[in-house]
Amino acid sequence: MIQAPGVLMFVAWVLVGPLTLHHGLWLPTLIPITALGLALIVKRSYRFQSITLLAVLGVMFFESLQSIASWLHIELIDPSLLEGEEVRHLLSFFFTLNVGLAVVGAVAAVCVALSLELRKSHLPLARLFPEMEFQDAPHEVTRSVERLSTTMGVAPPKVTLIDSGDPAAFITRSKREYVLAVSVGLLESLSAKELDACLAHELSHMKNNDFSVRSFATAAKVALFAHPLSHLIEPAVYRAREFLADRTAADLSERGALISALSKLRESQNYVTTQRSIGTACLFGSVGTNPLSRLFAKHPTLEKRIRALQEQ
Amino acid sequence: MGDLEAAMLQELWKSPTALSVREFHEKISRSRSIAITTVATILDRLYRKGVLSRKLVKEGGPHYLYSSRLSKDAFRHVVVNNVMGALLRGFNDVTVAYLAERMADKPEDRRIISKYLDRLKREGGR
Numbered sequence A: 001m002i003q004a005p006g007v008l009m010f011v012a013w014v015l016v017g018p019l020t021l022h023h024g025l026w027l028p029t030l031i032p033i034t035a036l037g038l039a040l041i042v043k044r045s046y047r048f049q050s051i052t053l054l055a056v057l058g059v060m061f062f063e064s065l066q067s068i069a070s071w072l073h074i075e076l077i078d079p080s081l082l083e084g085e086e087v088r089h090l091l092s093f094f095f096t097l098n099v100g101l102a103v104v105g106a107v108a109a110v111c112v113a114l115s116l117e118l119r120k121s122h123l124p125l126a127r128l129f130p131e132m133e134f135q136d137a138p139h140e141v142t143r144s145v146e147r148l149s150t151t152m153g154v155a156p157p158k159v160t161l162i163d164s165g166d167p168a169a170f171i172t173r174s175k176r177e178y179v180l181a182v183s184v185g186l187l188e189s190l191s192a193k194e195l196d197a198c199l200a201h202e203l204s205h206m207k208n209n210d211f212s213v214r215s216f217a218t219a220a221k222v223a224l225f226a227h228p229l230s231h232l233i234e235p236a237v238y239r240a241r242e243f244l245a246d247r248t249a250a251d252l253s254e255r256g257a258l259i260s261a262l263s264k265l266r267e268s269q270n271y272v273t274t275q276r277s278i279g280t281a282c283l284f285g286s287v288g289t290n291p292l293s294r295l296f297a298k299h300p301t302l303e304k305r306i307r308a309l310q311e312q
Numbered sequence B: 001m002g003d004l005e006a007a008m009l010q011e012l013w014k015s016p017t018a019l020s021v022r023e024f025h026e027k028i029s030r031s032r033s034i035a036i037t038t039v040a041t042i043l044d045r046l047y048r049k050g051v052l053s054r055k056l057v058k059e060g061g062p063h064y065l066y067s068s069r070l071s072k073d074a075f076r077h078v079v080v081n082n083v084m085g086a087l088l089r090g091f092n093d094v095t096v097a098y099l100a101e102r103m104a105d106k107p108e109d110r111r112i113i114s115k116y117l118d119r120l121k122r123e124g125g126r
Helices: A004-023 A026-042 A046-076 A085-122 A139-152 A184-189 A192-207 A210-223 A228-252 A255-271 A291-296 A302-311 B003-014 B021-028 B036-048 B072-090 B092-104 B107-125
Strands: A134-136 A158-162 A169-174 A177-183 B052-057 B063-068
Touching: A046 A210, A046 A228, A085 A169, A139 A158, A139 A192, A139 A228, A158 A184, A169 A192, A177 A184, A177 A192, A184 A192, A184 B021, A184 B036, A184 B063, A192 A210, A192 A228, A192 A255, A210 A228, A228 A255, A228 A291, A228 A302, A255 A302, A255 B036, B003 B021, B003 B036, B003 B063, B021 B036, B021 B063, B036 B052, B036 B063, B072 B092, B092 B107
Parallel strands: A158 A177
Antiparallel strands: A134 A158, A169 A177, B052 B063
16 A cells, blocks of 8 residues: 655655755665655555655755755856866855855754744643643543553653543643643543553653654754745654554554544544534644645544554 | 534433433434544533533543533523524515515414514504
């Protein structure tokens, strides 16, 4: 079965590759990158997909620096002056300056993006989600999270209860610590096994270091904001990590319970497609019905997640 | 208001006590196939619209007990008021003509409307 992230990476490479022709990089890397693209298209490994997509963002980033430097170079230096020692020194100076400026600009963009991400993780929950009300989580849920965290080999996050009837759960960083939030609606709708599977999905984001992967993808997108492909690759990285979290959760809890929970949530999500709900904003992702909005969505559809779990 | 929302309210008016999501689901799923998550979502929407009130109970696992803020009659008045108010504001002449045509066919409706018209005339003459 064809894997969308592989196709995306392949298209990205075909479009970005020719930019490297001027320094002869494209042809020598064509064969390994094509092989990697083809492997991605047919192989279902979400970790492999997301890391390769990040690598493509890195290549695009490098190429953008080269392009900016070349562009500035041509604009600043008249080719008819390319004679004599002094001119060559001047050319070398401008080239270094341009590359330097481009690097400083790009590094600054990445730093701004990362610091914004970091700043978010320092805010209290009430500031991060002002539309929600939080309470202390019940002991049963805290105990389940501790048990699952031990199984998964991660430090147990703080657990909190969202005062909402809409079924939802999410994990985030607040005040420098991980916080797992579950809504009353989720607790009253799912069985104990289904709830465990959902909690395991959220803890998998911690286990798989998804917060760092997502931050890098977002930082690369910010640095490459003018490149349309970066706006497609960033959400593709997010979606691959969602599939990966499902797979990790299914391996460590009960696959059937996760499928059952997602099936229940799919029905209620279909019912509220026109209504923004906290559930669609968090655990299960707000995914539009048209194919274009799915390209930019950071969560895969629940149908695709259920199918992926069933096919494993 | 959707069909499912109306069904939830009917169940609530039939019940002498406040109901939990699981109790709602048990009652509603007797007549149709519906996921409990959908029941939870609909009840949460009705609460946010101000139609229902709820109390968070922590014993036996956190859950809400939902009750109606309005009696069945009061609710009917509010709905008719909202719908007709919107229609009369947007399409005054068409709405009045439509009602007049519908009522002309039924003697019982004619009697109700004459009674209201008489009352309006009396109040206007004061």
